[in-house]
Amino acid sequence: MNEKTEIDKNKEKPAQTHKIGIYLWIWGLLFVLSFFSYMVDWYQFQGILRWSLILFFMFLKAGLIMAFFMHLFWERYTLVNVLLWPMTAIACFVGLMVAEAKYTFFSRLIYFVLGG
């Protein structure tokens, strides 16, 4: 391809833009969600309530950033799939390491605390 047609191709390419409103909305939502997750610590929620709230706000924020700020919502489906399916491997790794951590913890309890 020579240089001229390359330039023409670039000019033809439509600029993909979205209304400013959507960015401002997501921005505002991220602020509100961050404020809520800070409040989880402020009010010293404990136990299951604390962990579920932290995870809920975290995944919501991550989802909003990826979908709208990183344009994944408008991106081609193949790219979205190639990016998101590997996350299942991370989830498996988390599961494995939770089991491993429990095993190590109980071994330490038995050998360090109870003394074998």
Place this chain on the structure above:
Amino acid sequence: MSDSSLDNLPKGWKSVPNDLGSDQTAFKGVQWGKAMMWIFLLSDTFIFSCFLISYMKGRGSTVVDWPNTSHVFSLDFMGVPVPLLLIAIMTFVLITSSGTMALAVKYGYEKNRKMCGHLILATAIGGLIFVGMQAFEWSKLIHEGVRPWSNPFGAGQFGSYFFMITGFHGTHVSIGVIFLFIFARKVYRGDFDTGRRGFFTTMKSDYVSIEILGLYWHFVDLVWVFIFAFFYLW
């Protein structure tokens, strides 16, 4: 992408095997640099995941109590200790800079050179403030006796995970800030309007670079969301 040649291809689930099994390009209508940045970010996701998973494993297997983070990271405000104050401000600063970056990408595609440049500069300054506050936090903790091998607050592993994870993230922010300043200069100079060739490449500059830079910056913010949740709040 409203490329007309893409409209003839299958949509939805069917597009995935069709695109991946097709000739020449797997990611149809996605500029190559953007696809490469995404793949880099995917690999970076795995690195950060490994750090956070090892932190989870370390914290879950210690028989000594984990330091109370809302106490360790509290900051005195007018004589009253406010839990996680600095971390909350850092979070808001990073989200603000993420928002300005998203708008910079939008104005870039609209070929609004001035607005795009101003917003990238604002993003860079936000990043600088973040790194500055992190440096303050590090020196405060080091001053209080937190070391990678021990600390006065609880389990000894705390320091090594803290310095490793926030340090690696801070490095990412710092690299991002450097690139933001470079790109702000390029935008102000009009490189993306004239298609001026880059320093390392003979390819013509295009506003899609701003979106690629934006992807990196949003990723840094994304990682912070997870660090904030798992390390500071948990």
